[in-house]
Amino acid sequence: MTDPQHDREPTEHQRYAHYLQALDAASEAEEAELVAAVLRDQDEAMAQGAVVHHLDRRAAQLLTDAEFTVWAHIMAAVIGDRDYLARRLREWTLLRTIALDEPWAAEALTAASDWFQRTAATAQIITSSDALSLLAEQGRTRRVRNAASRRMEQLDQPPN
Incomplete structure (x- = not known):
């Protein structure tokens, strides 16, 4: 069986x-x-x-x-x-x-998927103020815009 x-x-x-x-x-x-x-x-x-x-x-x-x-x-x-x-x-x-x-082209960043924009806005490896600024201003979602704004603030702070 x-x-x-x-x-x-x-x-x-x-x-x-x-x-x-x-x-x-x-x-x-x-x-x-x-x-x-x-x-x-x-x-x-x-x-x-x-x-x-x-x-x-x-x-x-x-x-x-x-x-x-x-x-x-x-x-x-x-x-x-x-x-x-x-x-x-x-x-x-x-x-x-x-x-x-x-x-890189700004259009590529603004046309990218939500996944990409979230990843780029939160990835510690991304230090481009141009990219973060663009996402803070034109990110597709509030979550992306806020995350990019926070990352820009972190980058502006001097290291301890």
């Missing part, structure tokens, strides 16, 4: 947890192939959720590292035309650009 619990396919929750563990443990050499495998899951929303979680974790780790650019190009190729994931990766690239004090 077989146990119905063990005969069933893993649920999307189980697969999601498994994917997160596997992506977290993947070596750099395995990462792209594993992301591609996750994106082939029949549950597109769950798969993209797992991949965006991974992108957020890895991008935060690599944000100021020289390897970020190569990693982002590899991930962009794997992600392909999946709008949500491509946008998140572009926004991580914009966050990196601002963090490294490289040239």
Whole structure:
């Protein structure tokens, strides 16, 4: 007699947890192939959720590292035309650009997602007074505008 619990396919929750563990443990050499495998899951929303979680974790780790650019190009190729994931990766690239004090366009900042604006307004790595000022004035939400204003105040205070 077989146990119905063990005969069933893993649920999307189980697969999601498994994917997160596997992506977290993947070596750099395995990462792209594993992301591609996750994106082939029949549950597109769950798969993209797992991949965006991974992108957020890895991008935060690599944000100021020289390897970020190569990693982002590899991930962009794997992600392909999946709008949500491509946008998140572009926004991580914009966050990196601002963090490294490289040239960026105001329109890119004001047109960015709520997630990006919240992240940029609260990220300690962002010290650009131009970016924070723009978010304080034109951030999409009150939460973003207030956070950017507080960050600007923190940056204006002399260190103890």
